[in-house]
Amino acid sequence: MASIELKNAEKWFNADQIIKGINLRISKGEFIVFVGPSGCGKSTLLRMIAGLEETSSGQIIVDDRDATSEPPYKRGLAMVFQSYALYPHMSVRENMGFSLKSAGLLKSEIAAKVDEAASILKLGAFMERRPKDLSGGQRQRVAIGRSIVREPSAFLFDEPLSNLDAALRVEMRYEIAKLHQTLKTTMIYVTHDQVEAMTLANRIVVLDEGRIAQVGSPRDLYENPSNLFVAQFIGSPKMNIFSASAPGLSYPVPKGTDQLGIRPEHITLSQAGIGHFDGVVDVIEYLGSDTFIILDCGLYGRLTARVNGATDFNPGDTCGLNFQNQRVHYFNDKGSSLPR
């Protein structure tokens, strides 16, 4: 199990700075998720840790050893990609054992390690099949198995589930969580999906254009986002944001507040005239377990409220919006959170 530390890590591609001074310490056994919009530098940062991409300046420390200029194979880390890149002409067993065979291990040792990985990943029934005869989820499990047999000191995952359909993604998400519980190995996992980030991570690193916007536990980021970017990136549907200077807002705000934020689940709807302001129901999205109610609130803009189960409101109805007081967020004109 490895600890990994990034010290002022930077990456330039020619004149473009893609990674802008990342400082981060990842403890042994932690499950860290890098999340952020497309192009923010998640894969680049992961590849720098793996050694697949040169670090322009700064340091990558693996287990207190400066690994910045070490080649990938010396770092003891295993990378699992979105495209599984299995050998099509080899069976599952051969795919999983290939790196050990190349490393010159005895047949019996290889068989023991492959069988153990297969049992962790429930691949036992598929060992003699070729990749083309497997489902996408099974192929991804083989790709993970191929890294497990190497007993890496950390796993680096780059969007491993993004090729799978929604149902399978949920299932594989569970399996990756179980895998971490079983192996207890350090894992760094890249995704642009905030639900994957929230459900898997011990700590989430939110990246915004090559910088860390915030690092924290999923609950930290949800409850105390330190800026507008994180506030709107974490949580679905997104946090509602409206201007503190909208005329008629009878809501006390801390000094320096430019915008307010309230999550859809922290708005209670009541009859018109009761609450902070009124809105007209525009669209109702019924999901079964809950309902999203999209409201046109005039000068405050369009807000979404979320209620458990169904709603009795209909499009065109006017209703009052009430905010759970402790749940309102305040941002200054730079987008930083203000204390509540």
Ligand SMILES: Nc1ncnc2c1ncn2[C@@H]1O[C@H](COP(=O)(O)OP(=O)(O)OP(=O)(O)O)[C@@H](O)[C@H]1O
């Ligand atoms: N070899 C390269 N040469 C030049 N620019 C590159 C290179 N590799 C990546 N980039 C740029 O670096 C930026 C970050 O890319 P990266 O692949 O790290 O983003 P990402 O956060 O993983 O995005 P996605 O969610 O789409 O995978 C992008 O603007 C990309 O165009």
Ligand SMILES: [Mg+2]
């Ligand atoms: Mg990427």
